[in-house]
Amino acid sequence: MQRRQLLDLYYLEARSKLLDLAAFLDRVERAPGEADFRWDAFHAALARMQASPGGRAAGVLDALSDPTTEPIPVATTKAACGAWPGNAVS
Amino acid sequence: MVSRTTDDYRAMVVAGCAAVCEPAFWAGFDRSSAAGFYDYFGQLTEHEPRRAAKFGLPHFCWLCINPKEAEDVQLAQEVIALIPQFLSRPNVLGIGEIGLNKNSRNELKVLELQVDLAARQDQLVLVHTPHLEDKLKGTRLILDVLRADGRIPPGRCLIDHVEEHTVKLVLDRGFWGGMTLYPESKCTAARAVDMIEQYGGERLWMNSACDWGVSVPLAVPYAAQELRRRGHDAGMIDRLIYGNPKRFLSQCAKFRLPEAAS
Ligand SMILES: [Zn+2]
Numbered sequence A: 001m002q003r004r005q006l007l008d009l010y011y012l013e014a015r016s017k018l019l020d021l022a023a024f025l026d027r028v029e030r031a032p033g034e035a036d037f038r039w040d041a042f043h044a045a046l047a048r049m050q051a052s053p054g055g056r057a058a059g060v061l062d063a064l065s066d067p068t069t070e071p072i073p074v075a076t077t078k079a080a081c082g083a084w085p086g087n088a089v090s
Numbered sequence B: 001m002v003s004r005t006t007d008d009y010r011a012m013v014v015a016g017c018a019a020v021c022e023p024a025f026w027a028g029f030d031r032s033s034a035a036g037f038y039d040y041f042g043q044l045t046e047h048e049p050r051r052a053a054k055f056g057l058p059h060f061c062w063l064c065i066n067p068k069e070a071e072d073v074q075l076a077q078e079v080i081a082l083i084p085q086f087l088s089r090p091n092v093l094g095i096g097e098i099g100l101n102k103n104s105r106n107e108l109k110v111l112e113l114q115v116d117l118a119a120r121q122d123q124l125v126l127v128h129t130p131h132l133e134d135k136l137k138g139t140r141l142i143l144d145v146l147r148a149d150g151r152i153p154p155g156r157c158l159i160d161h162v163e164e165h166t167v168k169l170v171l172d173r174g175f176w177g178g179m180t181l182y183p184e185s186k187c188t189a190a191r192a193v194d195m196i197e198q199y200g201g202e203r204l205w206m207n208s209a210c211d212w213g214v215s216v217p218l219a220v221p222y223a224a225q226e227l228r229r230r231g232h233d234a235g236m237i238d239r240l241i242y243g244n245p246k247r248f249l250s251q252c253a254k255f256r257l258p259e260a261a262s
Helices: A003-030 A037-051 A056-063 B006-014 B034-053 B073-086 B105-120 B132-149 B167-172 B189-199 B219-229 B234-249
Strands: B020-023 B059-063 B092-099 B124-128 B157-160 B176-181 B204-208
Touching (some): A037 A056, A056 B132, B006 B034, B020 B034, B020 B092, B034 B059, B092 B105, B105 B124, B105 B132, B132 B167, B167 B189, B176 B189, B189 B204, B189 B219, B204 B219, B204 B234, B219 B234
Parallel strands (some): B020 B059, B059 B092, B092 B124, B157 B176, B176 B204
16 A cells, blocks of 8 residues: 555544553653653653664564563463563663 | 353354354463363363354364463363363364463473473464563563474464564464454554565464453454455455465364355
């Protein structure tokens, strides 16, 4: 498809998501509270998105991934939270 | 689909789905014993096919202990010992969805045991990759286990829930990749179409999750609509959403569709 056709298909939806994202950042910034590794990871992912033309989706996913390679000793939870907590301590 | 009402079976038939393939998965809570899995395997191989048949929908399944319940290796070994007696049942396609959840040592051990079971029993394999921050590491560990074992031909193994950062790893090693379509997490239809356009549709397929969380049984027909919006022709869409699953699953002789659908 041509660029114009893709913009016709997705522009308004993406614009809406961009505004939701901006409002989310404002909302969290307005709120008092402690530092949170998810917030730092989110900003790192935003930076990766801007810096990865052609591979932005993979860049964001990479930035939010556990970068280690060894299995963890034991699973203490079943859930994933969307960012690697290790970023907070490394 | 053990987590779904009959309304969903009817909706899938009306939308043109030719079959449903249900992997053994987590029930939303941990079973307290291997006997719970025995009953579950009976449900997947006897009760659900009957329930789906009432709506004219052929029902197939995969059997295993899922990675979310794989931290207890002893329980897993008891469950794995139960599986062979169910493998000859007419709707069983293979071993799945095995894989990893939090990428722990015990999960890895249980994955190795189930890869061994699949290899010894000459079964197709369906692999679950972990969610969110655990997916990339988990996918790499899973691919390493499959390579180290070496007995599962990549063409007989589907690595599920690939996303933009794992799809190339999977396809480059010759495996099939599954893109699981979800309304809230994992992959949207638009992103799945992006991956198809970038990596080709030879060994990729799309599937819907029909689990206990927010999920859409008609996600595949909706994705067909997205492919149409993106200008793909009817032949390509049919190859992708019908031909590809049929090609992969037909490696199991028990996978047969009624004439009208094939
Ligand atoms: Zn899964």
